[in-house]
Amino acid sequence: KQLAMPGPVALKPYTPGKPVEVLERELGITGSIKLASNENPLGCSPAVTAAVQSALGGEFFARYPDAAGHELKADLAAYHGIEAERITLGNGSNDILVLLAQALLGPGRAAVFSDYAFAVYPIATAAASGQARIAKALGADSDMPYGHDLDAMAALIDDTVRLVFVANPNNPTGTWIEPDAFEAFLRGVPQDVVVVLDEAYYDYQPEEWRIDARRLLDAYPNLVVTRTFSKVYGIAAMRVGYGLSHPGLADILNRVRQPFNNNAVAHVAARAALADSDFVDESVALNQTGLARLRQGLDQLGLGYLPTHANFLTFDLGRDAAPVYEALLREGVIVRPLAGYGMPQHLRATVGTADENERFLTALSRVIAAS
């Protein structure tokens, strides 16, 4: 039967990578490595596992989680040196993006973002019945190909625009923007337009490129910075992210969100993760070495790649990447095809452990030699 129901039919679904077990069952193989979702190849801090294990139990499961996330917010407030009233907790930072769209968009209201920006921006916008204004990205001849063109984005802001999404670094490109350029952009945005700076990959950036969110939050009440525990902290399964903003905006987001949008295990895990800065340092160092190795390997294969400040590298096959993606799958290496982003000749590989990076490069060279 046909479903007789109006709905956001223009909405393209977010297509996450399939779980390894599902893919392996389909292909009839085992032992694959997953470099498809920009997860931490080290897993998470052992302190997280210990904290979660000691929390688990009947009483713990029976109680509702702390709806306001007092303790996690207090830890985050201390970590960032800001007031807890500026924090909104989300079920992943994805949740914060959706809450922003829900709170600020609607019929006749628009959101601005770039071509090749994170896939959730158009979805959150459409699901909130908002209009998408998509800016052309920087050209292939620029020093940041496929990156955000902040001038082009600014040019799209008019009276109907309520929200701007900026991903820094961006996924799936890895490209970044300069801190000064971002502040100049922010200065030009009307105060009643909320600018979201999505910093899911913040910790992977070299120091000199990091935007001083704390200073900007004081100067620009229309700024929201989002962060996640899914990447460098290695607890993507727990679904914890957060927004930093003016307390007034945090208040609005807190009214829109579900009261229990983080579960109790997630709160325990996130607090333990935040406390282990050595694990973050180790993860960032591994990523640096891995990126250098991947670049070297791709150079040897004569393949181009985009500049990245994240934990992944997007490379250019110079032809339809789908057969290469499929062949890599059969070699037991799962990367991310980007045709859905309008980048059919590119693939995105997460930086893995040293062993995983070698397996990826070896498989890629075999696949390319065979095609």
Ligand code: PMP
């Ligand atoms: N923003 C960007 C740029 C991302 O790449 C991701 C994860 N793919 C997210 C936000 C959302 O991550 P999470 O919901 O796991 O915090």
